[in-house]
Amino acid sequence: MKQKGTLSRQVEAYHLWKKDLIRQMGHYQLWLQNNDLFSDDIAERIRSGVELLLEDELTIAFVGEYSRGKTELINALFFSGFGQRMLPSEAGRTTMCPTELFFDRASRENYLSLLPIETRTGDLSLQQLRKQPERWQRFELDEQRPDVMREVLAEVARTKSVSPEHARDLGFNEAMLDHDRANPGQVLIPAWRHGLISIRHPLFEQGLRILDTPGLNALGSEPELTYSMLPRAHAVIFILSADTGVTASDMALWNEHIDTRDADHRAGRFAVLNKIDVLWDDLQGEHHTQESIEKVRGITADHLGIRQRDVIPLSAKQGLLARVRHNEELFARSNLDQLENLIVHRILTYKEELITQNLISDLLGMLQNSQANLQARLAGLEEERQACAGDTTDKAALRRLAGRAQKDYEFYHKKLITLRSSRRLMDSQGIMLANIVSEERFDAHADKVRQMMSRSWTTAGMNRAMELFFELLESDMANLLTEARLAEKMAAGIYSRYNEDIRSQHLAPVPLRVGRYMIAVRELRKKARRFRISPKNLLTEQSLLVRRFFNVMVSEARRLHERARTDVQRWPQQALLPVMQYSLEQKQLLEHQIRRLRDMVKADRNSRAERERLDKTIADLQQQLAMTNAMCRQIRKPPPSTVQQKVVNLS
Numbered sequence: 001m002k003q004k005g006t007l008s009r010q011v012e013a014y015h016l017w018k019k020d021l022i023r024q025m026g027h028y029q030l031w032l033q034n035n036d037l038f039s040d041d042i043a044e045r046i047r048s049g050v051e052l053l054l055e056d057e058l059t060i061a062f063v064g065e066y067s068r069g070k071t072e073l074i075n076a077l078f079f080s081g082f083g084q085r086m087l088p089s090e091a092g093r094t095t096m097c098p099t100e101l102f103f104d105r106a107s108r109e110n111y112l113s114l115l116p117i118e119t120r121t122g123d124l125s126l127q128q129l130r131k132q133p134e135r136w137q138r139f140e141l142d143e144q145r146p147d148v149m150r151e152v153l154a155e156v157a158r159t160k161s162v163s164p165e166h167a168r169d170l171g172f173n174e175a176m177l178d179h180d181r182a183n184p185g186q187v188l189i190p191a192w193r194h195g196l197i198s199i200r201h202p203l204f205e206q207g208l209r210i211l212d213t214p215g216l217n218a219l220g221s222e223p224e225l226t227y228s229m230l231p232r233a234h235a236v237i238f239i240l241s242a243d244t245g246v247t248a249s250d251m252a253l254w255n256e257h258i259d260t261r262d263a264d265h266r267a268g269r270f271a272v273l274n275k276i277d278v279l280w281d282d283l284q285g286e287h288h289t290q291e292s293i294e295k296v297r298g299i300t301a302d303h304l305g306i307r308q309r310d311v312i313p314l315s316a317k318q319g320l321l322a323r324v325r326h327n328e329e330l331f332a333r334s335n336l337d338q339l340e341n342l343i344v345h346r347i348l349t350y351k352e353e354l355i356t357q358n359l360i361s362d363l364l365g366m367l368q369n370s371q372a373n374l375q376a377r378l379a380g381l382e383e384e385r386q387a388c389a390g391d392t393t394d395k396a397a398l399r400r401l402a403g404r405a406q407k408d409y410e411f412y413h414k415k416l417i418t419l420r421s422s423r424r425l426m427d428s429q430g431i432m433l434a435n436i437v438s439e440e441r442f443d444a445h446a447d448k449v450r451q452m453m454s455r456s457w458t459t460a461g462m463n464r465a466m467e468l469f470f471e472l473l474e475s476d477m478a479n480l481l482t483e484a485r486l487a488e489k490m491a492a493g494i495y496s497r498y499n500e501d502i503r504s505q506h507l508a509p510v511p512l513r514v515g516r517y518m519i520a521v522r523e524l525r526k527k528a529r530r531f532r533i534s535p536k537n538l539l540t541e542q543s544l545l546v547r548r549f550f551n552v553m554v555s556e557a558r559r560l561h562e563r564a565r566t567d568v569q570r571w572p573q574q575a576l577l578p579v580m581q582y583s584l585e586q587k588q589l590l591e592h593q594i595r596r597l598r599d600m601v602k603a604d605r606n607s608r609a610e611r612e613r614l615d616k617t618i619a620d621l622q623q624q625l626a627m628t629n630a631m632c633r634q635i636r637k638p639p640p641s642t643v644q645q646k647v648v649n650l651s
């Protein structure tokens with residue numbers, strides 16, 4: 001039985017690949033240390049690379065109208081191992097709160113954490129509330145006792161009976177709510193605003209994060225979900241029901257919340273046609289069933305404007321049943337495997353590419369640097385060996401070589417001194433850049449705008465405040481751009497002076513691309529405008545919603561600011577790393593050479609003994625070189641999901 005599906009196996013392979021990369025980085029570090037080539041800058045680069053790999057996450061959002069089977073699909077994909085339906089999935093409108101499933105790798109504990117819906121009346125965004133554990137209610141989850149766990153998890157679907165006014169105050173649209181039949185006049189709202197489920201599951205442990213969302217009603221009332229969490233997901237899986245196809249409200253959800261200009265979703269948007277089992281066992285036979293499924297599939301792809309192969313017909317319910325009952329035939333028929341394959345091939349490939357581009361190319365660059373240095377050293381050794389080719393060692397030649405090495409050494413020594421002072425200059429440039437996007441500055445902007453908002457309760461006043469906020473941000477980014485250009489020029493100058501002397505044209509500074517932050521701020525501003533002019537927000541008097549929305553924008557902007565700040569702080573060091581590393585390694589290797597040559601001149605060994613010593617050194621060096629080659633090969637090893645497709649071309 002495919003209890004362990006394709007998804008588990010591939011995510012595991014992905015994890016092993018990352019682990020292997022971390023190991024290779026460890027090897028490289030050791031190698032550098034053994035060869036006296038290690039420096040603080042390289043240590044920092046390796047550390048941040050390892051961090052990137054350890055913190056790597058992959059978020060997939062499951063979106064769709066209520067009752068399409070999102071939660072059932074999550075149960076089938078991730079919880080079949082517990083032998084039962086873990087997350088509450090039921091007929092009708094499950095008024096569930098948006099829920100994230102992951103494994104808390106910091107605390108390494110299983111728990112369910114729920115944020116009361118009343119927090120919506122406050123000013124704080126979800127992002128801010130995440131940092132205040134006392135606002136959440138926490139339940140322990142005992143994975144040894146699935147029955148109990150399941151009961152605890154049922155809490156995410158708890159509802160509350162409130163007056164329509166209260167529901168409105170909390171940001172709900174009354175038309176989207178169920179009436180409480182036990183208490184006429186009252187409506188039912190979810191008791192919780194947001195849920196976090198940390199559970200030890202192999203996929204979650206490896207950084208997979210799932211976002212389960214309720215239908216359109218909840219999306220409309222939680223701006224943070226719509227404007228921040230959904231767009232940031234790496235991939236979206238849109239769930240439809242095969243028996244109804246694409247309904248008007250499915251379409252509205254797709255257009256308003258998924259297929260938007262703001263969305264990232266670089267790993268893709270896919271649709272699932274769930275519940276194909278309702279079409280099974282038709283009187284007209286299997287062939288007819290397949291035909292009708294294919295037909296709905298084609299229509300769905302057309303409606304959504306995606307490719308037919310990105311629409312997967314399946315049955316979550318039968319898939320779950322099949323896994324729980326170990327029924328292979330039913331599992332095959334449920335087609336769940338196809339969705340897992342898609343997640344693997346499209347979504348994981350994307351993540352692998354990211355790592356390949358950001359980290360592996362850097363690592364290979366450093367390794368190539370080291371190799372170039374070793375090659376130069378080997379050439380030097382060959383010359384020394386020449387000097388010992390005759391019956392007696394040619395001490396004059398050795399002295400000449402030592403003299404040249406000494407001169408080279410001094411040259412690189414001076415270069416390093418110059419580079420270090422350039423580096424200090426660059427560092428101060430970095431501090432200046434970071435000040436433009438400092439936290440204090442950001443807080444000042446946010447405070448100013450918040451005050452303005454609290455003084456004005458009119459729509460026009462709110463609008464002015466929002467515009468001002470974005471103007472302040474854009475002007476910061478414009479300053480940053482100007483200063484960054486200067487800094488980049490400075491780095492380019494350092495390199496061109498260096499390369500002129502050394503003819504090491506392969507060295508180039510890492511660019512500081514801050515333009516993307518300007519673009520991001522402008523995009524955010526557009527998002528804010530679209531929200532303001534959307535009819536729903538103009539007509540209803542929702543000053544609270546507007547204020548909360550603004551908070552969402554502020555936290556998004558804060559994140560941007562932070563990212564820009566980290567980038568500009570790291571950059572001076574990164575920019576000079578290649579040239580610093582090159583000079584340092586040259587100097588180090590020359591130092592060894594000089595020591596050896598002096599020893600050769602002084603010692604009274606015969607040329608044969610000298611040759612043997614040199615041969616040994618050459619062999620050693622060749623071995624070191626072979627080690628770097630092996631490391632390169634290991635690092636270049638294609639990531640698991642591209643293994644059959646191609647050999648990655650990295651150079």
Ligand SMILES: Nc1nc2c(ncn2[C@@H]2O[C@H](COP(=O)(O)OP(=O)(O)O)[C@@H](O)[C@H]2O)c(=O)[nH]1
Nearest residue numbers: 067068069070071072089090091275315316317
């Ligand atoms: N026949 C059938 N019913 C399903 C399937 N998947 C889910 N359902 C049912 O659809 C209803 C809603 O499922 P749920 O997962 O709560 O939907 P959600 O609101 O999208 O999370 C439940 O009664 C499920 O049993 C399926 O593949 N086939």
Ligand SMILES: [Mg+2]
Nearest residue numbers: 070071094096
């Ligand atoms: Mg659900």
